[in-house]
Amino acid sequence: MTTFDITIIGAGVVGTAIARALSRRELSVALVDSAADVGDGTSKANTAILHTGFDAKPGTLESRLVSRGYALLGDYAAQTGIPLERTGAVLVAWTEEELGNLPGLREKAIENGYDRCELLSAEEVYAALPSLGPGALGGLSVPDESIICPWTPSIAYATEAVQNGAALLLRHEVRGVEVGPDETTVRTSGGDLRTRWVINAAGLGADVLDREFGYGRFTVTPRRGELLVFDKLASSLLDKIVLPVPSKLGKGVLVSPTVYGNIMLGPTAQDLEDKTATNTSEGGFEFLRSKGERLMPQLFEEEVTTAYAGLRAAVDHGDYLIDADAAQRYVLVGGIRSTGLTSSMAIAEHVEGLLREGGVRLEPRVEVVDPPQMPMIGERFLRPYQREDLIAADPEYGRIVCFCERVTAGEIRDALTSTVPAVDRGGISRRTRATNGRCQAFYCGAAVDACIATVGEESR
Amino acid sequence: MTTTIVADVAIIGGGPAGLTAATELASRTSADVVVLEREHEAGGIPRHSDHLGYGIRDKRRFTTGPRYARRLVDEAVAAGIDLRTETMVTSWDGTDMLVTSPTGRARVDATAVILATGARERPRPARQIPGSRPAGVLTTGELQNIVHLHHGSVGKRAVVVGGELVSWSAVMTLKEAGCRTEALVTRHASPESYAAFNLGGRAMFRPHLVTGHRVVQVLGRHRVEGVEVEEIATGRREVLECDTVVFTGDWIPDHELARSAGITLDPGTRGPLVDPLGRTDRDGVFAAGNLVHPVDTADVAALGGQHVARSVARFLTGEHLPNVSAVPVVGEAPFSWVTPGLFHPQFAPPARGRIETWVDEFVRVPRVTARQDGRVISRRTLPWPASPGRVFRIPWSVLAGADPNGGPIHLSL
Numbered sequence: 001m002t003t004f005d006i007t008i009i010g011a012g013v014v015g016t017a018i019a020r021a022l023s024r025r026e027l028s029v030a031l032v033d034s035a036a037d038v039g040d041g042t043s044k045a046n047t048a049i050l051h052t053g054f055d056a057k058p059g060t061l062e063s064r065l066v067s068r069g070y071a072l073l074g075d076y077a078a079q080t081g082i083p084l085e086r087t088g089a090v091l092v093a094w095t096e097e098e099l100g101n102l103p104g105l106r107e108k109a110i111e112n113g114y115d116r117c118e119l120l121s122a123e124e125v126y127a128a129l130p131s132l133g134p135g136a137l138g139g140l141s142v143p144d145e146s147i148i149c150p151w152t153p154s155i156a157y158a159t160e161a162v163q164n165g166a167a168l169l170l171r172h173e174v175r176g177v178e179v180g181p182d183e184t185t186v187r188t189s190g191g192d193l194r195t196r197w198v199i200n201a202a203g204l205g206a207d208v209l210d211r212e213f214g215y216g217r218f219t220v221t222p223r224r225g226e227l228l229v230f231d232k233l234a235s236s237l238l239d240k241i242v243l244p245v246p247s248k249l250g251k252g253v254l255v256s257p258t259v260y261g262n263i264m265l266g267p268t269a270q271d272l273e274d275k276t277a278t279n280t281s282e283g284g285f286e287f288l289r290s291k292g293e294r295l296m297p298q299l300f301e302e303e304v305t306t307a308y309a310g311l312r313a314a315v316d317h318g319d320y321l322i323d324a325d326a327a328q329r330y331v332l333v334g335g336i337r338s339t340g341l342t343s344s345m346a347i348a349e350h351v352e353g354l355l356r357e358g359g360v361r362l363e364p365r366v367e368v369v370d371p372p373q374m375p376m377i378g379e380r381f382l383r384p385y386q387r388e389d390l391i392a393a394d395p396e397y398g399r400i401v402c403f404c405e406r407v408t409a410g411e412i413r414d415a416l417t418s419t420v421p422a423v424d425r426g427g428i429s430r431r432t433r434a435t436n437g438r439c440q441a442f443y444c445g446a447a448v449d450a451c452i453a454t455v456g457e458e459s460r
Numbered sequence: 461m462t463t464t465i466v467a468d469v470a471i472i473g474g475g476p477a478g479l480t481a482a483t484e485l486a487s488r489t490s491a492d493v494v495v496l497e498r499e500h501e502a503g504g505i506p507r508h509s510d511h512l513g514y515g516i517r518d519k520r521r522f523t524t525g526p527r528y529a530r531r532l533v534d535e536a537v538a539a540g541i542d543l544r545t546e547t548m549v550t551s552w553d554g555t556d557m558l559v560t561s562p563t564g565r566a567r568v569d570a571t572a573v574i575l576a577t578g579a580r581e582r583p584r585p586a587r588q589i590p591g592s593r594p595a596g597v598l599t600t601g602e603l604q605n606i607v608h609l610h611h612g613s614v615g616k617r618a619v620v621v622g623g624e625l626v627s628w629s630a631v632m633t634l635k636e637a638g639c640r641t642e643a644l645v646t647r648h649a650s651p652e653s654y655a656a657f658n659l660g661g662r663a664m665f666r667p668h669l670v671t672g673h674r675v676v677q678v679l680g681r682h683r684v685e686g687v688e689v690e691e692i693a694t695g696r697r698e699v700l701e702c703d704t705v706v707f708t709g710d711w712i713p714d715h716e717l718a719r720s721a722g723i724t725l726d727p728g729t730r731g732p733l734v735d736p737l738g739r740t741d742r743d744g745v746f747a748a749g750n751l752v753h754p755v756d757t758a759d760v761a762a763l764g765g766q767h768v769a770r771s772v773a774r775f776l777t778g779e780h781l782p783n784v785s786a787v788p789v790v791g792e793a794p795f796s797w798v799t800p801g802l803f804h805p806q807f808a809p810p811a812r813g814r815i816e817t818w819v820d821e822f823v824r825v826p827r828v829t830a831r832q833d834g835r836v837i838s839r840r841t842l843p844w845p846a847s848p849g850r851v852f853r854i855p856w857s858v859l860a861g862a863d864p865n866g867g868p869i870h871l872s873l
Contacts, residue, residue: 440583446605
């Protein structure tokens with residue numbers, strides 16, 4: 001049995017980013033996850049924002065890594081075709097208390113190294129956000145806050161890692177870890193793995209895995225966030241992210257455009273015990289309706305296209321918990337909350353630093369692949385169905401299967417046969433958007449299933 | 461290079477309304493007609509409704525959905541239309557229309573446009589029903605696509621949500637797929653479809669009818685394990701176990717193209733606002749079928765297509781069509797929509813001489829009242845009940861006494 005230099009447990013956005021970075025070194029890397037796809041846990045259901053980090057707690061590791069990650073992922077998105085739109089955000093104050101908090105937030109942003117926030121009068125807020133409900137008292141602009149596709153980054157990172165030779169071991173549920181003097185054995189549902197180092201990027205399961213190494217330093221509480229996604233016909237209502245102002249009354253919700261051309265409202269915040277409770281709730285919908293009707297009354301005139309819930313890995317710790325234990329050849333990457341999408345590449349960079357300190361040689365790999373070109377699934381970019389050149393070369397790119405999202409048979413085929421292929425409808429939807437649209441598979445669900453079955457048979 | 465499809469009439473949507481309109485125009489006029497159909501095959505919803513009940517009013521026969529669909533396609537092709545499948549209109553601002561097909565991108569240059577894009581069932585998220593997101597949550601459309609077009613399988617025990625005509629269509633399809641319908645859940649006091657259909661359906665399939673209930677939650681992690689329902693009157697809740705749940709009916713027209721072209725919608729139907737000739741507020745753009753009455757049966761949609769085609773024929777010859785300021789026709793509760801939404805004495809009656817309406821509650825002996833500016837224009841008791849879940853038809857003649865210079869006409873029961 002081969003012994004990997006590094007085994008990363010957890011193929012979410014953080015684990016795949018670390019795998020990508022280490023795959024560019026002269027190291028053998030394994031990336032392990034219990035799911036059948038990368039980015040299939042908390043990473044797939046978040047608010048899809050590339051954060052400047054203006055509101056982080058100054059001086060924290062999170063503040064530093066979000067700020068650095070913003071730049072790194074922004075560049076990587078441009079190279080790979082991850083949909084990213086630099087929309088900007090406005091924090092809107094609805095109460096005197098919130099209004100009073102805005103100057104402090106601006107100061108905090110400066111402490112975090114972000115100096116482009118501006119205080120806005122109510123008139124300026126409505127000029128920027130004409131569809132906002134009545135009653136806004138003022139605002140704070142964050143011109144660099146951006147929206148991003150939450151799914152493509154994990155897939156791009158994993159693709160690059162695999163193309164550089166990393167072993168992607170999906171459907172391998174980790175059941176235990178035994179730390180030996182030179183090697184660690186990772187027991188999984190798919191067999192044992194031997195590795196020198198283990199990196200714990202297990203998200204919601206990071207605390208459990210951490211205990212395998214003899215620690216008891218934190219507990220992950222799944223914090224459920226429910227979101228509503230509105231029809232694309234609502235998209236003209238809004239072209240910026242509207243953020244709530246933190247106040248004593250609790251955190252409000254945001255309303256934001258998505259890179260797929262929808263409008264999103266949420267999230268709720270509810271601490272749970274069940275780490276699999278990704279169901280939406282009556283209470284959540286009620287809360288979002290009451291908030292949304294005030295924020296943007298016209299929103300509910302449009303249809304809700306979909307609703308989903310994500311679980312943030314909330315920890316009883318005010319910062320990211322990233323720590324190396326050289327004696328056990330173990331790195332914990334825990335407490336990465338919703339900012340992890342933004343900071344993912346900076347976390348990977350930081351973990352590399354910890355490994356180097358721990359004595360791991362990080363020689364650049366002699367031959368590395370270029371960053372992969374990802375399928376373009378952003379609404380405001382040129383999509384395959386619009387491209388005469390692509391269709392002329394391959395008519396499958398002119399055969400629209402998912403009408404609502406204009407996804408072609410060529411894209412579905414590509415998703416099923418790519419380096420990190422889709423294996424089910426969820427995987428197809430995250431790579432192409434098929435079935436994610438307003439009809440929710442009324443027209444295309446059966447055709448998409450047939451594509452999956454056909455490719456499945458061919459590969460058997 | 462983008463090519464151009466040139467035609468006198470471009471019909472968007474090759475279902476019963478679009479195909480019948482195309483056949484009518486191609487066989488009775490010299491117009492060049494192109495039908496743009498995004499599916500692999502034309503025929504619309506009947507293609508995958510593999511049971512009897514089609515073609516009664518338009519073809520004077522009683523046939524299955526797929527046979528009916530094939531016949532509509534064959535007739536249209538025989539009449540000489542240019543039928544383009546796998547051709548989807550991807551953008552239209554009212555003038556510039558672009559399509560994508562496996563042969564490339566093309567611009568459409570047509571004198572008249574008929575929108576016949578149909579309607580779809582509201583999926584579960586649009587009904588804002590919370591719970592988990594397991595496999596096995598379907599609409600009738602997806603169910604019938606799976607079973608009849610792709611010969612796939614569904615589960616073993618289903619709950620069907622809704623009591624419309626289409627709900628029984630779902631029950632029949634489930635039976636054919638070897639899936640037992642455990643329960644039919646409707647928020648109404650009785651199923652909304654025809655009494656005869658209900659009796660027949662109950663006798664044939666014996667689903668447990670759960671009336672006066674609404675679904676409050678979908679349960680199950682990977683696969684549906686059940687739905688939680690609530691008795692609306694009492695708030696009492698229970699779980700119905702199943703591995704498949706089909707959300708039926710609750711139609712919404714596929715109005716996206718109409719909206720992208722800036723066409724005024726009817727606030728009731730959410731389809732384009734049309735006059736009895738099928739004209740929208742955009743010159744040369746007409747609408748027909750379930751896009752304007754979401755939804756009626758396929759044969760009624762087809763006859764609507766034929767009716768609108770006759771208006772289009774007149775439009776193409778430059779024949780004078782009444783250019784008047786029409787009076788809005790508005791439905792009061794329990795009407796959720798009425799169409800056509802515009803009246804003028806110079807207008808010929810709409811298709812089949814009927815106003816089509818939809819009601820939210822059952823009225824056994826409907827007495828239709830038409831009022832204008834506080835004055836009763838007509839009052840008529842109709843011999844058929846008004847029932848939620850299917851179209852309630854009112855003779856156009858109830859509007860006969862309306863003042864063309866007066867305010868909106870209000871219909872009530």
